[in-house]
Amino acid sequence: MVLGLGFSLGLPAPSADLPVTTSPLQEAPPDLLAQTASSQGSLLQQGIRQYEAAQYSAAIETWTQALSTLTHSPNDRLNRALILSNLSLAYQHLGQWQAAEEALAESFGQLQSIQDQLSPQAYLGVLAKALNTQGRFYWARGESERALELWQQATVAYQQTDNIVGATGGLMNQAKALQALGLTLQAQARLEQVEQLLAQQPDGPLKATGLRNLGNILRQIGDFAQSQQKLGQSLEIIHQSPSVRASTQMDLGNTQRALGDQATAVGQQAVAQRHFETALGLYRQAALAQPESLLTLQAQLNQLSLLVATRQGALAEALGLRLATAAYELPASRAAVEAQLNLTQSLIKLNAISPKDSTGSSSSGQNAARSGTRRSAPNALDWRDIADLIVSTLRNAQTLQDARAESYALGQLGHVYEMTHQWSSAQAVTQQALSKAEQSAALDIRYQWEWQLGRLLKQQGDRAAAIASYKTAVSTLDQVRRDLLVINSDVQFSFRDNVEPIYRELIALLVESEQNGVLSQDHLKGAIEAVDDLQLAELQNFLHCGLPEVVEISTREVDPTAAVFYPIILPNQLIVIVKLPNSDRLNYHTRFIPQGQVNQTLGTLRKELERRYVLPQGLSLSQQVYDWLILPAKALLAESQVQTLVFVLDGSLRNIPVAALHDGEHYLVENYAVALTPSRRLLQPQRLAQSKPRALLFGLAQIRDNFPAHQGFSPLPAVEDELAQIQSHISGQFFLNQSFTSETLKTKVSGVPFSIVHLATHGQFSSNLDKTFLLAWDKRIQVHELNALLQSRVNATPIELLVLSACETAAGDNRATLGLAGVAVRSGARSTLASLWAVNDQSTAILMAQFYETLAQSAQEVTKAAALRQAQLALMNTEGYESPRFWSPYTLVGNWL
Numbered sequence: 001m002v003l004g005l006g007f008s009l010g011l012p013a014p015s016a017d018l019p020v021t022t023s024p025l026q027e028a029p030p031d032l033l034a035q036t037a038s039s040q041g042s043l044l045q046q047g048i049r050q051y052e053a054a055q056y057s058a059a060i061e062t063w064t065q066a067l068s069t070l071t072h073s074p075n076d077r078l079n080r081a082l083i084l085s086n087l088s089l090a091y092q093h094l095g096q097w098q099a100a101e102e103a104l105a106e107s108f109g110q111l112q113s114i115q116d117q118l119s120p121q122a123y124l125g126v127l128a129k130a131l132n133t134q135g136r137f138y139w140a141r142g143e144s145e146r147a148l149e150l151w152q153q154a155t156v157a158y159q160q161t162d163n164i165v166g167a168t169g170g171l172m173n174q175a176k177a178l179q180a181l182g183l184t185l186q187a188q189a190r191l192e193q194v195e196q197l198l199a200q201q202p203d204g205p206l207k208a209t210g211l212r213n214l215g216n217i218l219r220q221i222g223d224f225a226q227s228q229q230k231l232g233q234s235l236e237i238i239h240q241s242p243s244v245r246a247s248t249q250m251d252l253g254n255t256q257r258a259l260g261d262q263a264t265a266v267g268q269q270a271v272a273q274r275h276f277e278t279a280l281g282l283y284r285q286a287a288l289a290q291p292e293s294l295l296t297l298q299a300q301l302n303q304l305s306l307l308v309a310t311r312q313g314a315l316a317e318a319l320g321l322r323l324a325t326a327a328y329e330l331p332a333s334r335a336a337v338e339a340q341l342n343l344t345q346s347l348i349k350l351n352a353i354s355p356k357d358s359t360g361s362s363s364s365g366q367n368a369a370r371s372g373t374r375r376s377a378p379n380a381l382d383w384r385d386i387a388d389l390i391v392s393t394l395r396n397a398q399t400l401q402d403a404r405a406e407s408y409a410l411g412q413l414g415h416v417y418e419m420t421h422q423w424s425s426a427q428a429v430t431q432q433a434l435s436k437a438e439q440s441a442a443l444d445i446r447y448q449w450e451w452q453l454g455r456l457l458k459q460q461g462d463r464a465a466a467i468a469s470y471k472t473a474v475s476t477l478d479q480v481r482r483d484l485l486v487i488n489s490d491v492q493f494s495f496r497d498n499v500e501p502i503y504r505e506l507i508a509l510l511v512e513s514e515q516n517g518v519l520s521q522d523h524l525k526g527a528i529e530a531v532d533d534l535q536l537a538e539l540q541n542f543l544h545c546g547l548p549e550v551v552e553i554s555t556r557e558v559d560p561t562a563a564v565f566y567p568i569i570l571p572n573q574l575i576v577i578v579k580l581p582n583s584d585r586l587n588y589h590t591r592f593i594p595q596g597q598v599n600q601t602l603g604t605l606r607k608e609l610e611r612r613y614v615l616p617q618g619l620s621l622s623q624q625v626y627d628w629l630i631l632p633a634k635a636l637l638a639e640s641q642v643q644t645l646v647f648v649l650d651g652s653l654r655n656i657p658v659a660a661l662h663d664g665e666h667y668l669v670e671n672y673a674v675a676l677t678p679s680r681r682l683l684q685p686q687r688l689a690q691s692k693p694r695a696l697l698f699g700l701a702q703i704r705d706n707f708p709a710h711q712g713f714s715p716l717p718a719v720e721d722e723l724a725q726i727q728s729h730i731s732g733q734f735f736l737n738q739s740f741t742s743e744t745l746k747t748k749v750s751g752v753p754f755s756i757v758h759l760a761t762h763g764q765f766s767s768n769l770d771k772t773f774l775l776a777w778d779k780r781i782q783v784h785e786l787n788a789l790l791q792s793r794v795n796a797t798p799i800e801l802l803v804l805s806a807c808e809t810a811a812g813d814n815r816a817t818l819g820l821a822g823v824a825v826r827s828g829a830r831s832t833l834a835s836l837w838a839v840n841d842q843s844t845a846i847l848m849a850q851f852y853e854t855l856a857q858s859a860q861e862v863t864k865a866a867a868l869r870q871a872q873l874a875l876m877n878t879e880g881y882e883s884p885r886f887w888s889p890y891t892l893v894g895n896w897l
Contacts, residue, residue, distance in 0.1 A: 016386055042070070044083065054334035056090040057401045062085050063329060074117040078126060081110035082424040085130040092137060093334065094439030095404045102135050121161055128157035128166055142443075148177035156832060164201065168194050168210050172217045179221045184784040187221065202787065203237040211237075212248050219255045224262065225770070227255045228733055236363040246289030250299050250818035253282030257306060262768060276310055282474070297326055297339050304346045314356040317381075320347050324381060332396050334821045337405045340393040344412055347386050352419060387416050404445065407436035411449045418456060432479060447476035455510075461514055463699070470506035472524070474533060478503060503534035507568055510576050510591070524586040526576055528566050531648060539825060559863075559897060561643040564677075567629050571595050578633045581638045589632035595833045605701060608836055609660050609884045622884075626661040630668065637672075644673040644865050645789070646896060655809070657836055659872060660888035667884070669872050673865035675896030678821040692856070693800065696754040699723045700761035700775055709780045717870050719760045722845035724762045726758060729852040740777045746789050755800040757790070760844075763807030764833075766822045772806065772822070782883040787826040800827035800895075801864065805848055808889075821893060831864055832893040843875060843886040850874040865896035 043066035050059035051457075063083050070076040070083075084107035091100035094365045107130050115123055155170030171190045178187035194214050201207040215231035218224075231252040238245045262276030276353045283306070286299035300323055307316035320343070330336040390413045410433035417426030429452050434438035437446035454469035462678040475500070509525040559581065566577040572594055578587045605625060608618030629862035630637075630645075638646075645668070648659055658676075659669035668674060704712045723734045732754060735744055740761070749757060763774040770784040781789075790799060802823070807816055820834055833851075835844075851871035856863055862870075868890060875887040 005623070008275075032843075042345060044079075047083075051086070051090060053331070054093075054336070054338075055332070056093045056334055060087060060090045060094075063090070069755065074114045077110050078118060078122060078401040079262070081107045081130065082126050084110065085126070087135050088133050088137065092140060095442055097137075097141070097441050100137055102510070103129065104137060108134075115459045123346065124157045124161050125163070128161065128163065128170075131157060131168060132166070132173070133887070139173075139177065144177045144180045148174060151177060153630055160161055164197060164403055165206065168197055169213070171197075172213060175217060175713045176220065183788075191217065201451055201646050204403070205238075205241070208234045208244065208248070214249055214488075215255065215531060218257055219251075223770075224259050226253055228252065228259070242289045243293075243295055245284040246295055246299065248288040249282045250295075250302060253279040253299075253302060256282060257302075259690055266766065266768060268716045280306060292326070292329075293830065294330060294335055297323065297330070301339060301342045302324075302345070307352040307404075308346050308350045308353070311353065313350070316346075316350050317354075320350060323482050328389070328392060332399055334400060334402060334405070337393060337396050337400065337402065340389070340396065341405065341408050341412065341452060344386055344390050344393065347381055347389070348412065348415060348419070351381070351383060351386060351508060383420050385597045387413060388485070390416065394624065403436050403440040403825075404442050407433045407442065408443055411435060411445070413454065414449070414452060414456075414571070418452065418459075420460075423456055427453065427460070430456060441668045443476050443480045444512060447473045447480070447502070451505075454505070458509065463509060467506070467509050467513065467526075468511060470502065474506060476531065478533060478537050480838065499537060500534065503530050503537070505568065506530050508570050510575075511568070511570070511588075519588060521586060524577055524588055527575075528579075528586070531568060531650065532679045535648065538565060539678060539822060558643065561641065561785075562646050563633075563637060563640065563642045563644070564646045564648065565629065565633075566648050567653055569595055569598055569653065574598055574628055576629055576633070579638065580636060581639050581642065587633060587636060588791045591628050592724045593628070598804055599652045602656055606656050609888060612885055614881055614883055622667075623664055625656070626663050626668065629658070630661060633665070634663075642672065644675065644863065644896060645699065646675050646677055648679065650678055654821075655836070657884070657888040657891060659869075659890075660884040666685065667876075667888075669869055669876075669888070673863065673869040673896070675865040675892045675894075677894060677896075678723035678825055693730060693755045693854075694753075695730045695756040695758055696748055696752065697726060697727065697738045697758045698740045698761065698776075698778060699734065699759075700740055702737045702809075704777070710775060713762045713775060716760070716841040718761070718841035718845045719806070722760050722805065722841070722848050723758075725845060725849035726852045729849070730756065732756070739778050740776055740783070742776045743779050745776065745781070755798070756803070757799055757801070758803040758805065760803075760805045760847075760848075761807075762803055763834075765807060765817065774807070782822055783826075786823065787828075790827040790829060795846070799827070799829040800831065801846070802827055802832045804832070804834040805844050806839070806841060807834050809836050820863075820891070825894075833864075833868065833891070834891060836889040836891060839889055840881075843878075843881045846878060846881070847871045847887065850892060863897045865892055868892050 006091060043062055047059045047062035050062060052054075052594050063086055067080060067083055070080050084103045086105065088100040090102040091097070091103060111123065111130065113126055129153035131150050135147045135154060138144075138150065139147035151170050151173040154166055155174065158166030158170055167754075171194045175187040175190040175194075175641065178190065191214065194210070198207055198210045198214065201210070211234035212231045215227045215229075215234060218227035218230060227278060231248060234248050235245065235252065256275045256279035256820060260279065261273040263269070263272035263275060280303060282305040283299045287296045287303070291301075300319065301467045302318055304319050307319065324347070327336070327340045330339070333389065390409055394406060394409035394413070397409055409427050414426045414430035414433055416428060417423075430449050434446060437443075437449060450469055450473035454466045454473060455465035457463075457469055507527050510527045510530070511519060513519070513750045514521055557678055562581055564579040566579075568575050568577070572592060574591045574593050576589050578589075582586065601621060601624065605618065605621040608615060608621060611618065622879065645658075646651075649658070659667065662666040663671075699716075699719040699722065701716050703713050703715050720736060727734055733748070733752075735748070748754075759774060763773045765773060766772045770782070773780040775781075790802070804823070807820075808822065817836070820836075822833070823832055823834070847869070850865050853865040855864065856869045872887040872890065876883050881887065
C-alpha cells in the first residue's frame with residue numbers, strides 16, 4: 001500500500017514538505033488458502049481487492065461476511081485464523097485498536113486449537129502472518145521491544161516455510177525496531193542479512209521489490225547513500241511492470257529529496273538544489289506511467305510538495321489547480337482520502353507563503369477569505385476554495401468510517417480558519433479534530449491539534465488555557481517522540497518547523513506571563529522543563545534512536561557549589577534562568593534582543609575567538625555576551641559561593657566556548673569551572689569511582705598516504721608526546737598509529753576495566769551523522785560504531801571519562817554541536833571532553849598533561865570541571881598560547897564531578 005509520508009494518515013509527520021512513499025513497515029499482505037469453498041474464496045478475494053485498494057471498511061465488511069460462512073473443520077478454522085489476522089490489519093489502518101487486538105487474539109486462539117491437526121507448513125504460514133500483524137500492532141502503540149520480539153518470531157516462521165518475501169520483510173521490520181531502540185549496529189546487521197538473501201535471488205520481480213523495500217527502509221533510518229544505491233539497483237532490473245517502475249522512481253525521488261534536505265541543513269544550497277531537481281525529474285517520470293491513476297496523482301503530489309518547499313510558486317499554483325480536480329475524481333478509498341489531504345496541506349502552505357488578493361497580486365488574502373470573496377486569478381486557489389476541498393475530503397472520510405482521516409480533515413479545516421483569523425470557528429473545529437484523534441487513540445496526530453488549540457487560545461487572549469493546551473501537546477508529543485523523530489528520517493529536516501516550535505512557543509508563553517511584573521516560580525519551572533524536553537527531542541531526532549531513561553538532577557544534592565544556567569533564545573528576547581545550589585528558587589533575567597541579532601553576535605564572536613590573537617572587537621563581543629548571560633547573576637553567584645557553572649545551552653549558544661566570556665577584567669574560566677549538559681535530566685553527576693583512575697589511550701600521529709579514509713587530514717606529531725605525558729600521570733595502556741585500529745579499540749574497550757578512554761585523533765562532529773566520526777589507522781569510525789563499542793563493555797566498571805582531544809565541530813554547521821552532545825549521551829560515558837574547533841596539537845598536549853596531572857593527584861577532591869579549569873589556566877599562562885583560540889574550545893559535557 002502507498003502512504004503519504006508528508007501528510008500520511010499512517011505516519012505522524014505534520015509537514016506538507018514530505019513525499020508520498022511506501023509504508024515503512026513490511027506488512028504481511030492479506031492472503032487466502034487454497035482449500036476453500038468457491039463462495040468463501042470469492043469473498044476472501046473480494047476483501048483482498050478492497051484492502052489493496054485501501055477500502056478498509058469495505059474489506060472488513062466482506063471478511064466479516066466470509067467468517068459467517070465458515071464451519072468448524074480444521075481447514076475452515078485455519079481460514080478463520082487467517083481472515084481474523086487480515087481483519088486486524090484493516091482495523092489497524094482505521095485506528096480501531098480494540099477491534100484489531102480482539103481479532104488478533106481470536107486468530108491465535110483458532111490456530112492454537114488446531115495446531116496438532118495441521119501440517120507444519122500450513123500452520124507456520126498463517127502463524128507468521130499473524131505474528132507479523134501483531135508486531136505491527138505493538139509498533140503502532142509505541143512498544144518497540146514487544147514489536148521486535150514478535151517480528152523475530154515471524155521471521156523464523158517465514159524462514160521455516162521458505163517464504164523469502166516474508167523473511168526479508170521480517171528482517172526489515174526488525175531493523176526498524178532495533179534502530180528505534182538505539183541498537184544501530186544490530187539494525188545494520190539485519191539489513192545486511194536482507195541484502196545477502198536478495199543477492200541469492202535471480203533478477204526479477206521478487207528481487208526488484210526486495211531491493212526497493214530495502215532502499216526505503218535505509219532512507220527511513222537515515223542511510224541515504226545506501227538507499228539511493230539499492231533503489232537504483234531495483235530500477236535496473238525492473239522491465240515488465242510500468243507501475244512498479246514508477247513506484248520505484250518515486251521512492252528514489254524521495255531519497256533524492258532527503259539528500260537535498262540534508263544538504264540544506266548544513267548550508268550546502270547548491271548541492272541541495274541539484275538533489276531537488278533530480279527528485280522533481282524522477283517524480284515527473286513516475287507520473288507518466290499510468291495516466292489518470294492513483295500512482296500518477298501521488299507522484300504529482302510529491303512534485304507539488306517539493307515545489308512548495310522550494311518556493312517555486314508559479315509552478316506549484318498551476319500544478320495544484322490541476323490536482324484539485326484529479327484528486328476528487330478517484331473512487332472512494334483510504335488512499336484517495338490521503339491523497340486529498342496531502343493536496344490540501346500543500347495548498348494551505350502554498351497559500352500561506354504566497355497569498356493573492358482578488359487581482360492576483362501578493363497580499364495577505366485574509367479579508368477576501370473571511371468574506372468568502374474568490375480571487376479572479378485563474379491559476380490559484382483561495383482559502384475558500386481550499387476549505388471546500390477539505391469539506392469534500394471530510395465527507396469521503398466519514399463515508400469510509402475513518403476516524404483518523406476525519407481528524408486530519410477537521411484539523412486542516414481548523415487551520416484554514418486560523419489562517420483567516422476566524423478564531424472561534426477554528427477553535428470549534430479543532431476541538432472536533434481532537435475528539436476524533438482521541439477516538440482512534442492517535443497520539444501521533446493528537447498533539448498537532450492540541451498545539452493548534454493552544455495557538456488559537458493565545459490569539460483570543462486566554463493565556464492560561466493556551467499554556468495548558470501547549471503543555472498537553474508537549475506531554476502527548478513526549479509519548480510518541482521516539483517514533484516520530486527516530487524512525488522518520490524526513491522529520492529530521494522539518495524538525496525546526498514542525499516540532500521545535502511547540503516547545504519554544506510554550507516557553508515564550510510561560511516567560512511572557514508576568515504577574516505584577518514578575519514571573520511565577522511555576523512558570524519558570526515549566527520553562528526549564530520545556531527546555532529539557534526540547535533538548536531531549538533534538539538529540540533523539542539527531543541520533544535516530546531513543547535515549548536512556550532520564551533522571552532529575554538536583555544540584556543541591558550532587559554539588560553544593562554548582563549553579564545551572566538556562567539561557568533561552570526566543571524571537572524577541574533572551575531569557576536566562578539560573579538555579580542556585582543553595583535554594584529551590586529560580587532566578588531569571590531578560591534581555592529584549594531580536595533573535596537575529598543574538599545569532600549574528602554569537603556567529604561573529606565564534607570567528608573572533610578562533611583567531612590566533614585577540615582583537616578589540618572580539619573582546620568587546622565576549623564582554624557583550626557575558627553581560628547577557630552572567631552579569632545580572634554575578635552578585636547571586638558570589639553570595640552562594642558558586643564555584644562551577646553548568647550550562648544547558650540553546651541554539652547558536654552551543655557554538656561558542658562560554659569559558660571565554662569576559663567581564664572586562666577576567667575570562668569566565670578564571671573565576672569558575674565550566675561544564676555543559678545536554679539536558680539537566682540526561683546524565684546523573686557523581687564523583688570518579690576510584691581514587692587512581694586507569695586510562696586506555698589511543699593516538700593517531702601519522703596519516704596514511706593515498707588512504708581514502710585519511711584524505712583531507714594532516715599528521716598530529718605531538719600526539720605521541722601527549723599520550724606519553726598522560727601515561728606519566730595515570731596508569732594504563734596506549735596504542736599509537738598502526739596499533740590503533742577499530743578492532744583493537746573494540747577488543748580493549750569491551751574487555752578491560754578502564755575508567756578513562758582517551759582518543760587523540762582527528763574527528764569531526766556534524767549535523768549529518770554520516771560525517772560524525774573519528775579516524776583510526778584502518779578506517780573512519782562512525783559515531784554509531786563508537787557508541788556501540790563503548791556500550792559493549794562486559795565488565796561493570798563504567799567509563800567515567802571519554803576524551804576526544806583532536807576533534808572539532810564542522811565549520812558552518814549550526815547543529816554540529818549536536819554531534820558532540822550525541823557522543824556524550826549515547827556512548828555511555830559519564831563525561832565527554834572534546835573541542836569545538838581544531839586546535840594546535842602541541843598546545844593540546846600541554847593542556848591534557850596538566851588536566852590528567854590534576855585529576856590523578858586529587859580525583860576525589862577536585863572535580864573534572866575544576867581539573868579542566870586548571871589545565872586551561874595553565875595553558876593560558878604559557879607563552880604563545882594566551883589566546884582563547886588555544887585553551888577555550890575544550891568543552892566538558894555531562895558529569896562535571
